[in-house]
Amino acid sequence: MLVVMSGTAEARSKHGPGGFEDVVKDFWASRPRRPQEGRKVAGVAAGIGKRYGLDPVVVRVALVTATVFGGAGLLFYLLGWLLFADERDQVSGFESMIGRGHSAMSKGFTVVACIALIPIVSWVFSGSWFSAGWLGGGGFIGTALLLAGLFLLHRDRGHLNRPLAATGSGAGLGATGHEFNAAFSMSGTDAKASGEADSPATPPKWDPLGAAPFAWDLPDPNPAPEPVPPAPPAPPRRRRSKVGIATFGIALLTAGAGVAGNLTGVDWFTVQHVIGMTLGVLGVGLVIGAFTGGGRGLIGLAIPLSIAGVVLTSVPGGVHGGFGDLDLTPRSAAELQPVYQRSAGDITLDLTKLPAGGPPVSTEIRNGAGSVEVKVPGDADVTFTCQTSAGNIDCLGHEQEGVGWGPVTAVDLGDDGAGGQQIKLNIHNTAGKVEVRRG
Structure with missing residues (x-):
């Protein structure tokens, strides 16, 4: 009976909920938790990657891209910070603020983060984030793409790495199964102990003449030492991916070409366009590196460039004229x-x-x-x-x-x-x- 119930629960979890409402409810019930290891800021991208079996770099690239083109990535990251609980906490910071459990996130910081949502939502959906930049109205497009991506991701991979809090019934069945196996093993041992003891048919090595047959079932007083197992071979050293170095070189050449075009008087090569081209190269490199195991260091270059792009392109009509007073x-x-x-x-x-x-x-x-x-x-x-x-x-x-x-x-x-x-x-x-x- 336990096997049948467990198999049914596993099949239901594997195929996931069917309708839109079921997917949304199941996502909220089993939403990602922010891990301590692998986080860069608050662990939102690392939590999504761990929950759905993805490389966190892919998630970070999507969020950075959505931040640059419309600002939706920043909005989603702050919402994840508020609504995704830390793996050490009972509930998220927002739930703790309204009295539904304990969270290590202070209520003061939670209130500040909630207040920060107001101007961010205004910037994203007012169209002023990039009103004259790379992509007008990108906030709506980015939000729609992130929501659709998260929905499809949970629908297809929601059965992976479900938090323990969201699988209480499954955990109960597992515990019952372990108790049943343990009880079965103990009963078997007791049954064997209550029966007749099996006597050895031949004398042990310590009594070759058979002088003490009544003690043949005792262990050898001087057992031979067990051989020491050999040390496991060292894992093969993984070859370092050259994606990061190649991407950095291409991005440097792209930025240099853009600056040269700006200095020669080509109107198209503005500061915004140069940053946009460079970020495009870095984004491609990060996506390729996510599948080949390299290019993680490019994030440190992409984030400040994204911030600079947001600042420079949020001015109506664009910004030109160089730097200085x-x-x-x-x-x-x-x-x-x-x-x-x-x-x-x-x-x-x-x-x-x-x-x-x-x-x-x-x-x-x-x-x-x-x-x-x-x-x-x-x-x-x-x-x-x-x-x-x-x-x-x-x-x-x-x-x-x-x-x-x-x-x-x-x-x-x-x-x-x-x-x-x-x-x-x-x-x-x-x-x-x-x-x-x-x-």
Whole structure:
């Protein structure tokens, strides 16, 4: 009976639930647990890989790619951190916060992580993560692909490495089977002990003359020492894969070609495109290395490049102009450039030296990371749009602070009212302070 019940449970577990609702419920009941070994940050990718019998590198590549193209990978990783329990804990950090068990994750950190979900969800699904970058609307696409991949993965491989907490009945059957075997072995031993003892038919080596037949069933007082088993042969040394070195070389050549194209004036080779091409090469190398056992070191290069790509491509219209500070004071409308751009650095633009009563002027400032400061004449009529993805805005008394906010647009005529020089400013910053003040 035990065999029949165990086989039925095993067949049900192997083929997995049938419908969509059953798959989702079974995933939640047997969701991955974050292991201590093999983790890079919180163990989310390692837990998914261990749960479904995959190389964690494949999972990390998928999450990094989804982070670069839309931000969904970062959202999924943070959700996994909150909802997947550590292998040493009873429940996940989120479940512990609502009083359903114990978790080593502090409630303070859990609250901070839950709050961090708000701006991340806003960035991913508002389309501003890469609104003018490599892939517009990538947050929706990445989320759909990750959800579909996780659903298919659990449907086809959900029977592998199921956590013990999710297989209580199976564990009970196993324990019963062990108890049954142990009881059977003990009963057999007792039955044999209760019967007649088998006597040896020939004298042992220590009594060759047969002088003590009553003690022939006793062990030899001087048994021969058992031979020492030979040491197991050393496992063959695994050949080191050359995927990582080859991928790094190709990525270096790709980045060099992109930089050379940028220096020669080819418009397509922007900083964003160079980073995108390099990340594409690294991604291919990581996928190949996942199947050949190499290329793990490429993750350390792909992660900072991904972060740089997110920063540089989240500015509307893209970021150009190189790195470093700009400090300019145009003295005529002809000297005022229509666009000032920097990938990273501080931009200071002083417009107080423009001639009074001159023609209307306008300029646009785009910066990746750094502060932007613009000084305007005290009597100028200023129309401005100020925006920063993360940081502070203080534009002629209009203030804003935080992340994920929209632009600040207003018209300021100064203390003297209308009639001054007309200046139009359009400022976009990714991370840092934006300030417009009168000089």
